[in-house]
Amino acid sequence: MGKIPYKTYLTEEEIPKQWYNVRADMKEQHDPLLDPATLKPVATEDLYPIFCEELSKQEMDSTTRYIDIPEPVREFYRMFRPSPLIRAYNLEKALDTPARIYYKFEGNNTSGSHKLNAAAAMAYYAKAQGLTSLTTETGAGQWGTALAQACAFFGLDLTVFMVKVSYMQKPFRKGVMETYGAKVIPSPSDVTSVGRAILADNPDTGGSLGCAISEAIEMSMTDEKCRYALGSVLNQVLLHQSIIGLESKIAMEKIGEYPDIIIGCAGGGSNLGGLMSAFMQDKLTGKTDSRFIAVEPASCPSLTRGKYAYDFCDTGKITPLARMYTLGSGFMPSPNHAGGLRYHGMSPILSKLYHDGYMEAVSVEQSKVFEAATLFCRQEQILPAPESAHAIHSAIEEALKCKESGEAKTILFGLTGTGYFDMSAYMHFNEGTMNDHIPTDEELELGFATLPPVD
Amino acid sequence: MGKIPYKTYLTEEEIPKQWYNVRADMKEQHDPLLDPATLKPVATEDLYPIFCEELSKQEMDSTTRYIDIPEPVREFYRMFRPSPLIRAYNLEKALDTPARIYYKFEGNNTSGSHKLNAAAAMAYYAKAQGLTSLTTETGAGQWGTALAQACAFFGLDLTVFMVKVSYMQKPFRKGVMETYGAKVIPSPSDVTSVGRAILADNPDTGGSLGCAISEAIEMSMTDEKCRYALGSVLNQVLLHQSIIGLESKIAMEKIGEYPDIIIGCAGGGSNLGGLMSAFMQDKLTGKTDSRFIAVEPASCPSLTRGKYAYDFCDTGKITPLARMYTLGSGFMPSPNHAGGLRYHGMSPILSKLYHDGYMEAVSVEQSKVFEAATLFCRQEQILPAPESAHAIHSAIEEALKCKESGEAKTILFGLTGTGYFDMSAYMHFNEGTMNDHIPTDEELELGFATLPPVD
Numbered sequence: 083m084g085k086i087p088y089k090t091y092l093t094e095e096e097i098p099k100q101w102y103n104v105r106a107d108m109k110e111q112h113d114p115l116l117d118p119a120t121l122k123p124v125a126t127e128d129l130y131p132i133f134c135e136e137l138s139k140q141e142m143d144s145t146t147r148y149i150d151i152p153e154p155v156r157e158f159y160r161m162f163r164p165s166p167l168i169r170a171y172n173l174e175k176a177l178d179t180p181a182r183i184y185y186k187f188e189g190n191n192t193s194g195s196h197k198l199n200a201a202a203a204m205a206y207y208a209k210a211q212g213l214t215s216l217t218t219e220t221g222a223g224q225w226g227t228a229l230a231q232a233c234a235f236f237g238l239d240l241t242v243f244m245v246k247v248s249y250m251q252k253p254f255r256k257g258v259m260e261t262y263g264a265k266v267i268p269s270p271s272d273v274t275s276v277g278r279a280i281l282a283d284n285p286d287t288g289g290s291l292g293c294a295i296s297e298a299i300e301m302s303m304t305d306e307k308c309r310y311a312l313g314s315v316l317n318q319v320l321l322h323q324s325i326i327g328l329e330s331k332i333a334m335e336k337i338g339e340y341p342d343i344i345i346g347c348a349g350g351g352s353n354l355g356g357l358m359s360a361f362m363q364d365k366l367t368g369k370t371d372s373r374f375i376a377v378e379p380a381s382c383p384s385l386t387r388g389k390y391a392y393d394f395c396d397t398g399k400i401t402p403l404a405r406m407y408t409l410g411s412g413f414m415p416s417p418n419h420a421g422g423l424r425y426h427g428m429s430p431i432l433s434k435l436y437h438d439g440y441m442e443a444v445s446v447e448q449s450k451v452f453e454a455a456t457l458f459c460r461q462e463q464i465l466p467a468p469e470s471a472h473a474i475h476s477a478i479e480e481a482l483k484c485k486e487s488g489e490a491k492t493i494l495f496g497l498t499g500t501g502y503f504d505m506s507a508y509m510h511f512n513e514g515t516m517n518d519h520i521p522t523d524e525e526l527e528l529g530f531a532t533l534p535p536v537d
Numbered sequence: 538m539g540k541i542p543y544k545t546y547l548t549e550e551e552i553p554k555q556w557y558n559v560r561a562d563m564k565e566q567h568d569p570l571l572d573p574a575t576l577k578p579v580a581t582e583d584l585y586p587i588f589c590e591e592l593s594k595q596e597m598d599s600t601t602r603y604i605d606i607p608e609p610v611r612e613f614y615r616m617f618r619p620s621p622l623i624r625a626y627n628l629e630k631a632l633d634t635p636a637r638i639y640y641k642f643e644g645n646n647t648s649g650s651h652k653l654n655a656a657a658a659m660a661y662y663a664k665a666q667g668l669t670s671l672t673t674e675t676g677a678g679q680w681g682t683a684l685a686q687a688c689a690f691f692g693l694d695l696t697v698f699m700v701k702v703s704y705m706q707k708p709f710r711k712g713v714m715e716t717y718g719a720k721v722i723p724s725p726s727d728v729t730s731v732g733r734a735i736l737a738d739n740p741d742t743g744g745s746l747g748c749a750i751s752e753a754i755e756m757s758m759t760d761e762k763c764r765y766a767l768g769s770v771l772n773q774v775l776l777h778q779s780i781i782g783l784e785s786k787i788a789m790e791k792i793g794e795y796p797d798i799i800i801g802c803a804g805g806g807s808n809l810g811g812l813m814s815a816f817m818q819d820k821l822t823g824k825t826d827s828r829f830i831a832v833e834p835a836s837c838p839s840l841t842r843g844k845y846a847y848d849f850c851d852t853g854k855i856t857p858l859a860r861m862y863t864l865g866s867g868f869m870p871s872p873n874h875a876g877g878l879r880y881h882g883m884s885p886i887l888s889k890l891y892h893d894g895y896m897e898a899v900s901v902e903q904s905k906v907f908e909a910a911t912l913f914c915r916q917e918q919i920l921p922a923p924e925s926a927h928a929i930h931s932a933i934e935e936a937l938k939c940k941e942s943g944e945a946k947t948i949l950f951g952l953t954g955t956g957y958f959d960m961s962a963y964m965h966f967n968e969g970t971m972n973d974h975i976p977t978d979e980e981l982e983l984g985f986a987t988l989p990p991v992d
Contacts, residue, residue, distance in 0.1 A: 087549045088615040094542045160543040161627070161918045172616070172690075190645045192920045192955070234915040235627075254960035258920060260967050261911060261960075460689040460717060463616045465647045500647070502957045505709035508716050 089166040090333040097164050098328040099151055101321045104359040104431065106147035107366040112434040113405035116392060121536060124402045132299060132401075133318075134309045136207040140318040149321065151203075152210075158202040158235060162191040163325070167333035168497075172461040174481070181484035182339070183477055185497040186330045186357060187464065192258065195467065195499030196353050197228035197313050200322040204311040205232035214307040215239035219269065219294030221248055222422035222469070223255030224499060225313030230262035243269035243297045247288030247417060255503050269294035276300050276398035291425050292411050296398025314350025315395065315404075315429050323356025330494060331360045341372055341494035343480055347472035348376035348385065348443070349422050351429030357496040358441075365440060374441040375480075376432065377472040379451070380520045382415040384408055384428045385436055385443035387526060392536040393427055403536060406433040412532030416519035420448060420507030421468030426529065446475050447518040452511035454478055455501070467499035468507055544621040545788040552619050553783040554606055556776045559814040559886060561602035562821040567889040568860035571847060576991060579857045587754060587856075588773075589764045591662040595773040604776065606658075607665075613657040613690060617646040618780070622788035623952075627916040629936070636939035637794070638932055640952040641785045641812060642919065647713065650922065650954030651808050652683035652768050655777035659766040660687035669762040670694035674724065674749030676703055677877035677924070678710030679954060680768030685719035698724035698752045702743030702872065710958050724749035731755050731853040746880050747866050751853025769805025770850065770859075770884050778811025785949065786815045796827055796949035798935055802927035803831035803840065803898070804877050806884030812951040813896075820895060829896040830935075831887065832927040834906070835975045837870040839863055839883045840891055840898035842981060847991040848882055858991060861888040867987030871974035875903060875962030876923030881984065901930050902973040907966035909933055910956070922954035923962055 105111060114123035129138035140149065151159070170183040188196035208216055216238055220226025226242040233240040242264050249256060249268040256266045269289045270277040274297040280287060287293075295312065302310040313319060334340060344361050346354030354376050364370040376385055384407045393408040395401040408427040415424045428436075435441045448468075455471035457478070458464070466474060473495040484491050501508065510516040521529075560566060569578035584593035595604065606614070625638040643651035663671055671693055675681025681697040688695040697719050704711060704723040711721045724744045725732040729752040735742060742748075750767065757765040768774060789795060799816050801809030809831055819825040831840055839862045848863040850856040863882040870879045883891075890896045903923075910926035912933070913919070921929060928950040939946050956963065965971040976984075 089549070091546055094544070158918075192914065192918060192957075194957075198918075231918055235918065253964075254957075257960035257964040257967070258957075261920065261963050262915060456716060459647065463613075463647060463653075463686055463690065465713060465716065502647075502649075502709075502713075505712035505716075509708075509712040512712070512715050 086169055086337045088171060089168050090337055091166055092164040092329055092332055094160050096332060097159060098325060099156065100148040101151055102148060102324040102328055102359055102363065103143065103146055103321050104362055105144040105317065107363050109366070110434070110438065111144050112430040115402040115404055116536070118394065118399065118403050118534065131303060132310050134208045134211045134213060136211070137204060137318050140321055141316060152206055155202050155206045158232065162198060164329050165190065167330055170462055173458060176457065176461045177478060177481050177485065179481040179485040180488060180490040181481040182490065182492045183481055184494045186326055186494065187497045188326060189467065189497060189499035193224050193228035193231055194502060195224035195228065196323060196326060196356065197225045198231060199325050199356065200313055200319045200352065201228035201232040203322045205229065205236040205238055208309055209236040209238055213238065213309055215305065216309060216311045217241045217298040217302040218311045218313065219243045219291060219298045221245045221291045221424055223248060223252055223503060224422065226264070227255060227258050228313065229311055230259040230264035233264065234262040240264040241301060242266045243271065243294040245269055245289040245291060245294050251506060252503055269297050271297060274300040276400070288417060290397055290414055292397030295396040296400055299396065299400055314352040314425065315427060317431060319352045320355035320359065320429060320431055323352050324359045326356040326496065327358055327360035330357065339492050340370065342491040343373045343375065343493045345375045345377060345473045345476045345493065345495040347423060347469045347496065347498060348378050348428065348432065349469065350425045351432040353496050353498040355429055355432055362435070362440065375476055376436065376441055376443040377476045378443065378445050379419060379423050379472065380445040380447045380518065381419040382409070382424050383445045384426065386445045389530060389533070390433060390437055391533055393533055395427065403534060404430050406430045407436065409526060410529030410532040413529030418517040418519045421504055423469050423472065444476060446472055447520065449511065449516050449518050451475055452508065452516065464497065465501045466497060467501045468504050470496070470498045541624055541792045543626060544623050545792055546621055547619040547784055547787055549615050551787060552614060553780060554611065555603040556606055557603060557779040557783055557814055557818065558598065558601055558776050559817055560599040560772065562818050564821070565889070565893065566599050567885040570857040570859055571991065573849065573854065573858050573989065586758060587765050589663045589666045589668060591666070592659060592773050595776055596771060607661055610657050610661045613687065617653060619784050620645060622785055625917055628913060631912065631916045632933060632936050632940065634936040634940040635943060635945040636936040637945065637947045638936055639949045641781055641949065642952045643781060644922065644952060644954035648679050648683035648686055649957060650679035650683065651778060651781060651811065652680045653686060654780050654811065655768055655774045655807065656683035656687040658777045660684065660691040660693055663764055664691040664693055668693065668764055670760065671764060671766045672696045672753040672757040673766045673768065674698045674746060674753045676700045676746045676879055678703060678707055678958060679877065681719070682710060682713050683768065684766055685714040685717035688719065689717040695719040696756060697721045698726065698749040700724055700744040700746060700749050706961060707958055724752050726752060729755040731855070743872060745852055745869055747852030750851040751855055754851065754855055769807040769880065770882065772886060774807045775810035775814065775884060775886055778807050779814045781811040781951065782813055782815035785812065794947050795825065797946040798828045798830065798948045800830045800832060800928045800931045800948065800950040802878060802924045802951070802953060803833050803883065803887065804924065805880045806887040808951050808953040810884055810887055817890065817895065830931055831891065831896055831898040832931045833898065833900050834874060834878050834927065835900040835902045835973065836874040837864070837879050838900045839881065841900045844985060844988070845888060845892055846988055848988055850882065858989060859885050861885045862891065863988070864981060865984030865987040868984030873972040873974045876959055878924050878927065899931060901927055902975065904966065904971050904973050906930055907963065907971065919952065920956045921952060922956045923959050925951070925953045
């Protein structure tokens, strides 16, 4: 074999035709969703008022190992997939490390991230069920943009509740969503009762993802032809995002590689869950013993400082309860925190894998994240999203450990997206005005105090 | 052969190893650059104080057909090339046209455009000559970003004079350039004498590309280890950009296609010149008879309403004179004009080819450009740069003519970049507050009055 190329692409024919459901290979399943009123496990049909039926089934399916990707979704995928697996030759050179560093780059699409993988599936299934519209929330804006793109393509109306502080900071994200025909409402808003209640309590709030979720669900309930879509945390999202890891694995096979370490940033878990699941299968089935590292912001440390407990998925407390690592649905990351990765909880699947010792977690302060981003963009020529730069930071740390030990490990990380809409954060960093806020134990206790009395 | 894929990539080995110099196949050369003081043709050495030596030689070389791409530039290219040739299946479907529409997408890199192709070459040659810094100008920001990326990689300091109105409208472009270590100065500025003179005349001016060029050249002259770099118009730029067309041609051969019509937006000519040159070779040598269409903004119509005359390349009148289609170096496009394509002149090579009947030109009003952009982004899922959307508009028009005539022509256009930093223009369009300004004959006369008395 000659030199490994900078970028390895699959052909369009090689793009996987099925998603992989990691639950089918997990020794133990995560605890069931509970109805908050009865504390009884939720049945599939109970989800039908929230999600469309096919997605509700996927949410509850822990046994089907592979699920066919519908042809219209595959057609959509062919507009931006396969994404490249990139060898970070120039980063390796700058670090002078014997490690071989690879990244799966999911940002070369207008949404600027991997979110389009799940958005395509959700819009397709909604259309196939005869629905006419969807609602959703967005924080940093990638998810809202991705769903706006997919809804424009499949012919659905979309209303996006955008966390107010992001709405103000990122007017251009709103512009992109509107260009795709979506309606964008800053949250909390006065168009839902939960929004009005939150505003009455705290008129000056900048909002939160949990609050925007509550508003989006409430609005979806008012229209029989409308459902809600969520871009992270859910089992269905990890299923759709499994395409990232499946493609990565095939690409690595092509060049004769297998990762010793798999690294992903983790907010709700959509990217890490998607990147790692095809490799986690090998670990769960005893074939390999790779390390998996979740990297989260020190300002929103659900895995590293959260509790493994039943919690609401939203601030308005209208969702089912999920057992996950959580900071409490009332937790709010500091306004200094830039970019996404600001959700109070973590995917129940990832939470379970972490709890059972299959995965590690680290947290990184914001200024160190932007240091890593700056080094990376000058060497690799891609300006990363702040979210993705968490994984870069950890990949650099592991590569430097290799330099110390002389080991030539193979590192794979997820470059989930680009930072083109995050320049105000970069400018704060460049000007030296970026603050690192790490919540004190007392601040965390305020979040934990909002946990429901279950267990 | 099976179905043509959505995206055709070359392998990294297939990326051309030489640039193509279209002048070597032109029957007649464009008129020489003239020294404005003596009106004598400029010699290669006369350019050495402005450009580094290798680039000066490339600028004047009309006979070498193929020029080797240096290995470090090829290494840089491998980080973002090959770019995909994309079949616009979904746009075709939306238009219900028998035409086959392809686009070469050059926007999947952080600069957001094809500009990185020339930036890599210029930074490399400057470094190889032992220089320590470059200066340049930027309007919409793609070129400044591209050169900032290349300078960060090759280890050069960079000062960018950014047209003041863009500097104000696009603070995030400045942020990207600074993240790559460049110094960004709004132009006109008080750091050059030409800037101070312009400010003295007109303290409230928003600046122009021609003025920023003057400032960048003046600054480069003050330091023996510094030279100036320009991202369009020049022969060297068309040479470096020839990689676009060379790759496109190989990709089309792979899928058994050859374009009947080649379409590119045209400001100074960097993209169109690069996209078309490999195909123009076939036309110049009598092998094919494709149509070539330059699409320019109605607000800055150098080909369609300009004069073919000797003119300065800058507002400060310190550059050599070039014979080109021009609106006069004093012409200023309306402040309503969004994006790039605002230069007063046009590449001498393209001007000559147009003058000699090898190429057509059309102009499009801004609101029609954004209509085309919106249709395109909803179908093809890529939000185009306003510049690129000029070519989209023309491609759609040609595809609709095919629908009328029933002809299944093959159309190739250049999707030069993405519009992620142009959202304020999109938002004006979405809100119905975008104005189309087409210069009146009287306004054009004001520009022509600034032409030097040559010929």
